[in-house]
Structures are given as structure tokens and as C-alpha cells.
Amino acid sequence: MDPTSRPLPTKIIMTNAFLKRTKKFEDAFFVGVKSTGTLHKSTCGVRKPGKKNMDFFSSAKVALDYGYRPCKVCHPMLPADITPDWIKNLLDKVDHDPEYKIRDSELAKQEIDPNKIRRWFKKHHNITFQGYLKFNRINHRFGNICYDKKLSVHQAYHTRKPLKQVAEDQGKYKEDENPKQWIAISRIETPIGPLLAGANEDGICLLEFTDRRMLETQIKILEKRLNAALYSGKSPYFKKLAKQINEYFSGKRTEFDIPLITPGTPFQKEVWNAITTVPFGKIRTYKQQSIQINNPKAVRAVGSANGDNRIAIIIPCHRIVGNNGALVGYGGGLWRKRFLLELENPNQTKMFV
Incomplete structure (x- = not known):
């Protein structure tokens, strides 16, 4: 813990x-x-x-x-x-x-x-x-959006100016600089810390532990690939997502049926799709994963694509382990990776280094 x-x-x-x-x-x-x-x-x-x-x-x-x-x-x-x-x-x-x-x-x-x-x-x-x-950077941006009613979502999230100054500058943003879509952001509590969830009109596009080291980078990549901006708000997908996540942690759910939005390169999408085929309670090595996608020499590239997965738990990259049984390569922290594997199969992690 x-x-x-x-x-x-x-x-x-x-x-x-x-x-x-x-x-x-x-x-x-x-x-x-x-x-x-x-x-x-x-x-x-x-x-x-x-x-x-x-x-x-x-x-x-x-x-x-x-x-x-x-x-x-x-x-x-x-x-x-x-x-x-x-x-x-x-x-x-x-x-x-x-x-x-x-x-x-x-x-x-x-x-x-x-x-x-x-x-x-x-x-x-x-x-x-x-x-x-x-x-501090992430929380201040979402805080601006939640609590400063004078600011538009786009201005609040992207500004680096003091709030009062931005409010005085309203109307100076060009229309063509606005994002094409919005991503609602919320937090979901779990026994191992809160998850930051993001959703657009089509489904869940972000589900990460809030203290993940690369979270800020992943948010920027997501915004760029979807030409979107994040705001703290509600989505019809959040209630169902929270329910299914709670069921997972209470041992009542082994699969998820939430629509996912996963922008990425063709190779990344292939790797992420392969991860979803690893059954609940089972594991797979990076080598086995590379063989599954018919690219056995791409072990390192597979590991990198795993690290770029922005949908924790549902795209279960925690089920991918090192060839020697080591618990390696999990953005949410190795203690969480062990917790999730033991949650799914209490006898499984006894073999891990």
C-alpha cells in the first residue's frame, strides 16, 4: 500500500x-x-x-x-x-x-x-x-477550471497568467485556436489511490493513477492527437466506469464493457489490442507479447508502447511482466502492479522476483 x-x-x-x-x-x-x-x-x-x-x-x-x-x-x-x-x-x-x-x-x-x-x-x-x-501544475489547471467562474474552460486550462489578468484579457483568443472537442475529467477513488478519468463524446480516453510520473506528458499527447482540451466536468461514461472499477476491486468483475478511445500509432494500437487478450488472472511476458503481434524482435518497442497506454486496468498492461518474472515497467508504480496481480490471482506473484 x-x-x-x-x-x-x-x-x-x-x-x-x-x-x-x-x-x-x-x-x-x-x-x-x-x-x-x-x-x-x-x-x-x-x-x-x-x-x-x-x-x-x-x-x-x-x-x-x-x-x-x-x-x-x-x-x-x-x-x-x-x-x-x-x-x-x-x-x-x-x-x-x-x-x-x-x-x-x-x-x-x-x-x-x-x-x-x-x-x-x-x-x-x-x-x-x-x-x-x-x-502543482496539473492541480492548479483543473482548479482554475473548477473554481474560477469568470474563465472559459479553454482559457483556464491553458493560461499561465494570474486568474485576474486572464479575466481582463477575455475575448483575445482566436476562434481557430479553440480545440475541436472537449475531454471531461473526473477522479475515481480506488483502494490504491485515485484514478484520473477522461471522456469525450465517444468513450473513455484516459484512465491513469494521478501520481503517475508521465501523466502530464500523456495529457499533452492526448490533447494533441484528439485536438482537444480537458476540463473538469461530468460525462455519461463516468458513472458506469466508476461502478465497473469498484466491482473490479471488490472481486465482482473480471471484464469491462466501456467504450474506449485510444489514439495512437498503428503499432501502438496493435500492442494495446494484444494486451486486452491477456485473461484476468493470467500474465504474459514482453517477449510473448511481441510474438503474438508477429514481431518477435520488437520486444523493446512493445515495452515502450505498453508504457504509452493511457487506459490503466481496463487495458491491463499490469499483466505484462519481464522474462525473468520481474515486476517491471508499470507507470503507476510497481507496488500497484503487484497489488493488481495479487487481486486477480493471489497465488500468481509468489513466483515473481
């Missing part, structure tokens, strides 16, 4: 502690405010929301998984103990520019050791600094 999880106080205790800003609970839990999409420390001094608008989390990382973005008042990414100035300076930059990106090589030029900052974030939040930046 995700190591960031830990026991929480009761909901009543957490609610009262947040409303009263009880100091002894600082960093004991975190609060997500549904109406604003923001994440807060338990002692944050912002105006308190209604009790129905509160979500409680064991760590900031888990809250990021669920789409919340850090409050700029209480700075939940800064622990209650002494935080180094170089960390504070970096997070100040992120606060001022939610689209902030910086490579490890650029950190080194600023005399900041990338390994040092990686260790600090892993110690305090069980997430890398680059992983946090990715979460």
Missing part, C-alpha cells in the same frame, strides 16, 4: 481542531476545502468552510493525489519544524508561478543540490520535488 498513508484522528476531532486552529494537531492531518480546491494545514487561519466542504488527509502528498493545490497562506508543504531557507525560496517561486518548472541541472547552477532537495521532499512528503511541481 501507499506508504504515505497513516492513521488519522476521528473526523469530529479533526473538524473541531481545524475550526479552532488547535496547535497540537499541526501536521497531524491536512484539510482539503472542496469549494476552493485548496489544501491547508490544520492550523490555517483562512476563513473556515462548511463541514460538508472538508476532506481530511494523512499527508499533503495524498491530498495532491486527489487534486488539491497548496494554500498560499499556511504553506502546507512547509513542515511545522524549521524549514531551510533554500526550500522556502523555491516554494515561494512556485506560489508566484504555478506553472513553474526547473531542471535538476538548473538547480545545480543555483548551487542547490538536486539530490538534497529530492531527499528533503521524500522525507517530509514522500514525493520528489519534480513530482510536486508536476502535481
Whole structure:
């Protein structure tokens, strides 16, 4: 299971502690405010929301998984103990520019050791600094769409400007720059973390764990191939998808009948179609998969296409393993791959390295 999880106080205790800003609970839990999409420390001094608008989390990382973005008042990414100035300076930059990106090589030029900052974030939040930046970019974009009513979906998702400035700039977007279609985005809870689901008019086109390392890249590829833009909204496919995913995790479903939209190259589509033929509770190696598509020398290419699969669980790439039985190559994390294989066949993973 995700190591960031830990026991929480009761909901009543957490609610009262947040409303009263009880100091002894600082960093004991975190609060997500549904109406604003923001994440807060338990002692944050912002105006308190209604009790129905509160979500409680064991760590900031888990809250990021669920789409919340850090409050700029209480700075939940800064622990209650002494935080180094170089960390504070970096997070100040992120606060001022939610689209902030910086490579490890650029950190080194600023005399900041990338390994040092990686260790600090892993110690305090069980997430890398680059992983946090990715979460912040994605969650801020969807947050703009959900909570700033002045912005059009297209403007909110693609802008890098402050919200007020974009609102003032309305009407400056050319019609031919608008996407041809929209992809509704929602989150589906599972026992191993939330899934980010996307759907257009024809079916499900995205189903990924929210902390997948390449999620941001996959979203950009999906937008480009479908000439589409994402927005946080509803789809008639989401209710059925959530129902079937819940049935899968409760052991009541072995197959899915949701329409899928999988834009890709002919080779990628061939590989993805081959993955769907692996039965529930069974496994296949990358070599066996390449033989199945009559391209036995394309083992590496098959592995790359597996990695580009944007429909987790339903296109079950977790059932593809290394030739030596190693659990390798799963974007959602190897601990999830093991969980899914054991869910489908408890005796299966005993052979794995």
C-alpha cells in the first residue's frame, strides 16, 4: 500500500481542531476545502468552510493525489519544524508561478543540490520535488477550471497568467485556436489511490493513477492527437466506469464493457489490442507479447508502447511482466502492479522476483 498513508484522528476531532486552529494537531492531518480546491494545514487561519466542504488527509502528498493545490497562506508543504531557507525560496517561486518548472541541472547552477532537495521532499512528503511541481501544475489547471467562474474552460486550462489578468484579457483568443472537442475529467477513488478519468463524446480516453510520473506528458499527447482540451466536468461514461472499477476491486468483475478511445500509432494500437487478450488472472511476458503481434524482435518497442497506454486496468498492461518474472515497467508504480496481480490471482506473484 501507499506508504504515505497513516492513521488519522476521528473526523469530529479533526473538524473541531481545524475550526479552532488547535496547535497540537499541526501536521497531524491536512484539510482539503472542496469549494476552493485548496489544501491547508490544520492550523490555517483562512476563513473556515462548511463541514460538508472538508476532506481530511494523512499527508499533503495524498491530498495532491486527489487534486488539491497548496494554500498560499499556511504553506502546507512547509513542515511545522524549521524549514531551510533554500526550500522556502523555491516554494515561494512556485506560489508566484504555478506553472513553474526547473531542471535538476538548473538547480545545480543555483548551487542547490538536486539530490538534497529530492531527499528533503521524500522525507517530509514522500514525493520528489519534480513530482510536486508536476502535481502543482496539473492541480492548479483543473482548479482554475473548477473554481474560477469568470474563465472559459479553454482559457483556464491553458493560461499561465494570474486568474485576474486572464479575466481582463477575455475575448483575445482566436476562434481557430479553440480545440475541436472537449475531454471531461473526473477522479475515481480506488483502494490504491485515485484514478484520473477522461471522456469525450465517444468513450473513455484516459484512465491513469494521478501520481503517475508521465501523466502530464500523456495529457499533452492526448490533447494533441484528439485536438482537444480537458476540463473538469461530468460525462455519461463516468458513472458506469466508476461502478465497473469498484466491482473490479471488490472481486465482482473480471471484464469491462466501456467504450474506449485510444489514439495512437498503428503499432501502438496493435500492442494495446494484444494486451486486452491477456485473461484476468493470467500474465504474459514482453517477449510473448511481441510474438503474438508477429514481431518477435520488437520486444523493446512493445515495452515502450505498453508504457504509452493511457487506459490503466481496463487495458491491463499490469499483466505484462519481464522474462525473468520481474515486476517491471508499470507507470503507476510497481507496488500497484503487484497489488493488481495479487487481486486477480493471489497465488500468481509468489513466483515473481
